[in-house]
Amino acid sequence: MSKSTPNKDLIGKGLRSLLQNIDADYKNPAGRVQPAAIEKAVASNRLLLADIIVNPKNPRKDFDEKALKELANSIQIHDLIQPITVAQLANGKYQLIAGERRFRAAKIAGLNDLPAYIRTGNDKELLELALLENLQRVDLNEIEIALSYQRMMEELNYTQEKVAERMGVDRSTISNYIRLLELPPSLQAALRNGSLSISLAKLLLGKEIEKQLFLFKEITEKGLTVKQTEELIRKMNLAGKSYTPSMTNGTATKNQLSPVYKKLEDKLTSHLSTKVILQHQKNGSGKITIEYSDLNGLNKILEAMQLSIS
Secondary structure, three states: OOOOOOOHHHHHHHHHHHHOOOOHHHEOOOOOEOHHHHHHHHOEEEEEHHHEEOOOOOOOOOOOHHHHHHHHHHHHHHOOOOOEEEEEOOOOOEEEEEOHHHHHHHHHHOOOEEEEEEEOOOOHHHHHHHHHHHHOOOOOOHHHHHHHHHHHHHHHOOOHHHHHHHHOOOHHHHHHHHHHHHOOHHHHHHHHHOOOOHHHHHHHOOOOHHHHHHHHHHHHHHOOOHHHHHHHHHHHHHHHHHOOHHHOOOOOOOOOOOHHHHHHHHHHHHHHOOOEEEEEOOOOOEEEEEOOOOHHHHHHHHHHOOOOOO
């Protein structure tokens, strides 16, 4: 799946039609939507769970308890990656608009606060405009694009076909991006920072989490290409349940972490939004390797660690 370039003319027409319905408060003298209004619509904040009220009119009442616990376990390790959406009420509280499953899982995980988009009104035209303009930025990574598409579906009640129509792309493009959100948080982080390419990520989709993580480790440690990864997957499929890492052309993975240290490695990867390799020896010594692909990636790591070069 290559990053598709949206049809600018189609989007331009869509933006012009939307502008006619946007409240004047959000426009500048030139008739364009104020940048601050767009930024507010696409930015997320952290809100206290105690300040969020579930919408009693939500038609969804039944939630898979097992799936909720699995999501809660992931949230404990990686935090909540996909923000919920709320609307601010007159009493200062917030009413949930989208993301009740994530909200429930966050409560099970014991979070005190979580990331959320705050809708300032019922202006769907403004939200769609903000998302469309945001998607035209050239610096968005694949996960940011996927989250924007998902938000259009959740909050605007759009189907994938409708999102594709508004973006001027094929429905399969929308579907492929949305599927990236099925990847484990550590692999989503790798997509964000560029240590995992979109072509390789496609090959990992639809596989068990253990296999996805193993394949990603092989890709990063051995620098596997798309063809080499496809060959490795072919061997894994042929071997079935009897497959072991030693059956690859290279050597077996050396760094077998205990669950406790694997959880720590995943937490570091999620917190720094980049690949982190933790090696821990029986005598208590070890090594932490933090990877980055460019200076921008390094600056993001330093920011997360509250450090500076100077």
